[in-house]
Amino acid sequence: MTTIPRRSTSQLMPSLNIAPSSQGPLRGITVVELGHSVAAPYAGQVLADLGARVIKVENPQAGDYARGWGPPYWGGAATIFTALNRGKESVTVDFSVAEEAARLRKLIVDEADAVIQNLRPNLLSKFGLGAEDLMSLKPSLIWCDIGAFGSVGPMKEKPGYDPLVQASAGIMSITGEADRPPVRVGVSIVDMGTALWAVIGLLAALVGRRGDGAGRNIGTSLYETGVAWMTVPLAGYLATGELRKPQGSGSAEIVPYQVFATATGAVMIAAGNDRLFAKLVAALGIADLADNAELRTNAGRVKHRDLVINTIMAVLADRPLEDVCAALDHAGVPNSPLLDVAGVADSEQTKALGMLTPCAEDTLPLVGTPITFDGVRYRSDSKAPGLGQHNPDHWPAGISAPAD
Incomplete structure (x- = not known):
């Protein structure tokens, strides 16, 4: 991460x-x-x-x-x-x-x-x-x-x-x-x-x-x-009777739609439709993958999941994370570096949205x-209260006194 x-x-x-x-x-x-x-x-x-x-x-x-x-x-x-x-x-x-x-x-x-x-x-x-x-x-x-x-x-x-x-x-x-x-x-x-x-x-x-x-x-x-x-998983099971296995960071229904390792970090790639898949493989220099008739549709890619995933993994293994994200951004392919908690806390996007603010x-x-x-x-601008902090004076004597 x-x-x-x-x-x-x-x-x-x-x-x-x-x-x-x-x-x-x-x-x-x-x-x-x-x-x-x-x-x-x-x-x-x-x-x-x-x-x-x-x-x-x-x-x-x-x-x-x-x-x-x-x-x-x-x-x-x-x-x-x-x-x-x-x-x-x-x-x-x-x-x-x-x-x-x-x-x-x-x-x-x-x-x-x-x-x-x-x-x-x-x-x-x-x-x-x-x-x-x-x-x-x-x-x-x-x-x-x-x-x-x-x-x-x-x-x-x-x-x-x-x-x-x-x-x-x-x-x-x-x-x-x-x-x-x-x-x-x-x-x-x-x-x-x-x-x-x-x-x-x-x-x-x-x-x-x-x-x-x-x-x-x-x-x-x-x-x-x-x-x-x-x-979604229940709908898939009730339609087919198939119990799909966990997919790690991926999706049972969409390929490629998971985290990939690069030379300097990990990136989540979400090529959620056929058009995005074509853009992805072109950006990564493996456009011939899109020429495979069986891989032109998401259904085919799900069927041949290992081929698609392993090919992308091999291409990304030696490329720096920053270069991969820049290439995918330029191509319009949804992607995100995999951040840990510290990364989210310090993210410029988190800051811009005002999602982290002290009371x-x-x-x-x-x-x-x-x-x-x-x-x-x-x-709200007030921090979490102490136990009984707002007990009014008229409450019964059995109620604890306000916290300091």
Whole structure:
């Protein structure tokens, strides 16, 4: 992988216009997040960046589990927590204390437009804080339930984490290289994808409520998200009955569409159609490959995958990465050097888009929400809260004091 030399954080100033979340399209909306780990917190952070007031409710003993998922740590909490909880308020509630549960119930009924939760199934109902309890008191409330394996079926009570669903939804079976052990996608793609479905459902419910004034009980789960990520592989299997092996960096359906080694680094080449394949082989000086009638179509190239891949590998092995990328750019062939995490952090494209920006009272650059409105990226300017930092004075004595 290619690493771009380190720059100071002062050099990561964005070219895109960044605006405070207080000006965002969801200003005036209040969301209560009864969540932990990744899925609900990421959904809450997206909503906070878009302008919603997000009140994060945590256990007074230890708070969100992710606070302890380190090292590394930043400001007393694991960086995974710091990265997923920007722009929120933190209050602590012990559900088992009737007075505290009652105050949380009142907060939701009086102030919340929506609730996002990913706690254990039926846990909140034990304390009169479930969807039916609260929506009966406030029919306009939008409730978003993020589950593990869905609300019905034989696995509905089973606890779930991202890697469990990567395994059970088939994602691991198509990730990695053929005839080698299964590989997990290196980021929490199921958790974060589920968070986005939750946000989509919540936004749709907000639009619907403008018409009829009614709330909605939205449901999504890690397993449903995992199966949704498998849309294309499942379609291929159900059409043919064929179980395709993992393709490493490549694609089962498109050739050439993978990473190739050069003399000084690796490059991803995506020749996604016949025209691009012709441009690719011409740029690499192997135009005779395109003269082979069996290789003129993608179907033929998939059939003769080894011939195509091995020929390109041999041509690129002794050429510098920079020369390869320049030749492919000139020919109009989609390509990208393979960057590591440091390379992405220091990329001029990352900088231009303003994707890494520290909060106002902090120095750690954090990834912004990947959406703009009229060329403006909204993001919350306050860092992840300390446990119970926003506990109001009138909360019960059993709730922990605000963090320093």
